[in-house]
Amino acid sequence: MNTLVALALIFTQLSLLAFGGGNTILPEMQRQVVQVHGWMSAQDFAALFALAQAAPGPNMMVVPLVGWHVAGWSGLLVASAAKFGPSSLLTAAVLGLWKRFRDRPWRRVVQAGLVPMTVGLVAASAVLITEATATRPALAGIAAAAALLMLLLKPHPLWLLGGGALAGLLLA
């Protein structure tokens, strides 16, 4: 029961702090589930993140997976509802107001002003997830190769995920 309450609190907070999309809250999610609650290791968290990236759909599917890993089906339901509920309610509540304030100058100022923080949070996610996954030189090589190929060739991400998995299998 306590675990479910903790999951609800963590993901409600993350839901309302996820400005700039899901990847900005990965560091806090990792801090909560690994450091604060000790539900899994940083490696496990990175593995769940990778599984979610290999699945279709929105990029926050790591949330139900974390809930499921921590507390089974009830954990999945609680984490999903807590993550997707509050931000959705906020969207619904603001939808009517939006037509009034979208053209106000402050809207543009705030939106442009949050960009550096969003970029900083995504960069922090990249640092933490890489730290947790590149535990051996070969794995660091796979991460570096995936990043370089993505930047240079812009392939479909699934090719790189598949290639990374294959390389990991051959190196094991």
Place this chain on the structure above:
Amino acid sequence: MTAPASADAGPPPAAPRAAPPGCGALFAGFLGLGLTGFGGVLPLARHMIVERRRWLSPAEFTDLLGLCQFLPGGNIINLSVAVGLEFRGAAGAVSALLGLILGPTAAVVALGVVYDQFRDDPRVQGLFAGLAAAAAGLLVAMALKMLAPLRRQPVALGIVGLCVLAIALLRLPLLPCMAVLAPLSVLAVGWRGR
């Protein structure tokens, strides 16, 4: 071909809007989106909503997306709620949101079961370690891509650096960091950029 050619310079001849979707159509549309959207749902969402099903005009789509990017939460998650709400109220929002996340949830749980079942097999360990490393690499690439437009803006880069320092290196909690960094970011960058 069938659109009458009007002589007056009115608004551009928009593609005819489809009939407003019901809850079932909203659910089905977003279910398809969730199941086919690998590595970025946004371009597919535009295709589905504007071009294929013609629920919204391009301008309406861009406008709703602007709201969804402004608010916290995943852009596509928020978009499903906003589109559902526009057409069918709360029931539509729930239909669209559930449609979007049900398929991917089943997929991640299936992958999680496989991972848990075979995690002691060294080859499967290697496979998932390689997958995780590649996923980390993709995240690095995304961060670098987002960083590139800021490279001539020292103030913005300073805020990025502060953010990485606080979150990734000092491991500080997100809420107090955002309480400090968000106003700082808006004051230093948003205001100057007007």
